[in-house]
Amino acid sequence: MRAVWKGAVTFGLVNVPVKLYSATEDHDVSLHQVHASDGGRIRYQRVCEIDGEVVPYQDIDKAYDDGERTVVITDQDLKALPSERSREIEVVEFVPREQIDPIMFDKSYYLEPDSASSKAYVLLREALESTDRVAVVQMALRQKTRLAALRVRGDVLVVQTLLWADEVRAAAFPSLEADVKISPKELDLSKQLVESLVADFEPEKFVDAYQHELRTLITAKLEQGDSIDTAATFGERPEEAGGAEVIDLMEALRQSIAAKRGDRAGDSGTPAAGGKKAKDASKPAARAKKKAAS
Known part of the structure; x- marks a missing residue:
């Protein structure tokens, strides 16, 4: 695995140097679009709507459009933001794990100790396990400020980025507001059905x-x-290098x-x-x- 980020977990005066690795990967087969008649590869070009010219990737900036005006934001602008320069995973608070709704979980990363001694890493891991808590942290990753949960998985610390509160939609369905009557017999039969399918979850049993x-x-x-x-x-044409x-x-x-x-x-x-x-x-x-x- 290749580290995607280097920095340190900080809480109080404790500083834990770490490397960040993606904990998951996509197993889907990568497919291309081709011309049905001859199998030729279909490629897309970045064309400027003003002059119709094909624009090289290095000449492309980002922009925000408010409906009337457009603000161009360069890579230099983004790099100048304070959060982009931060190399810390700052522990904000420690909370009971059940208080974090799974709907907020986004992407998972493994943390590896990045120092000659892993004592501070093990100390944090043992503290989380013994108190049965999850650390709520903030960090900068891929030019964005992220909220995340730092928890223990086996012997490894895992960071799971979280959605912000305003990114989770409210579930407001009128059909659930009606008063629905459930009889004791219906509930009993439902419980029997649940009991008939009770098992320990083993993800290896399931395949795509x-x-x-x-x-x-x-x-x-x-x-x-x-x-x-x-x-x-x-x-396909060979690249200039190699x-x-x-x-x-x-x-x-x-x-x-x-x-x-x-x-x-x-x-x-x-x-x-x-x-x-x-x-x-x-x-x-x-x-x-x-x-x-x-």
């Missing part, structure tokens, strides 16, 4: 069926040769695919989509993902 089937489909198409040459149809390395990698991938096709041509038949190779979708999908990233 759609993504699994999508990977299986991609693997089957690759195995059957139902694919197109990426460099030819997507219009271009030769990109070309060598693409050529190696093409030769590998060609060799596999040659091996299949000598066989009596093509493996079915539901065969062993099609079912093991993780390895081909990983190779395809690396190829797309290159």
Whole structure:
């Protein structure tokens, strides 16, 4: 994992140097848009509405529009804000964990000690565990001031960014305002249904069926040769820096695919989509993902 932030957790006179790592990742297969007739890659351009020119990314600034006027905000403006320069996770208060509504949780990060001694880190972790409290903290992350909850997960401190109070919508539904009568028998049957499904939550038991089937489909198409040459149809060009390395990698991938096709041509038949190779979708999908990233 690569650290996305470095700083320190501060509470009172205690300073805990830490590194911040994303605790979660997206497992969805990355898909591109292509021209249906020839498979050519569809790309989007940033065009200025005044002169119609395509604008390089480095020449793009942010702006706020109030409906009548627009205020341009440069990267220098954002970097000058005090919160952007802050490298502290400041503990504001310690609260009972049940007082934080799960609807406020946003993104999770792991904290790793960033000093020769992890004593201050362990001290904070043990203090949170022994008091059964969560630390409410404020920090600057990705040019924004964040409210977050600092808690313990196993032996690791975790920071979970929180939504601000005005970002959580109120649930006001007229249909729930009516006086609904529930009979004792209906409630009893509902309780029986709940009891019949009681279990300990084990997240490993649940899988993303759609993504699994999508990977299986991609693997089957690759195995059957139902694919197109990426460099030819997507219009890929080697970058100025390290271009030769990109070309060598693409050529190696093409030769590998060609060799596999040659091996299949000598066989009596093509493996079915539901065969062993099609079912093991993780390895081909990983190779395809690396190829797309290159």
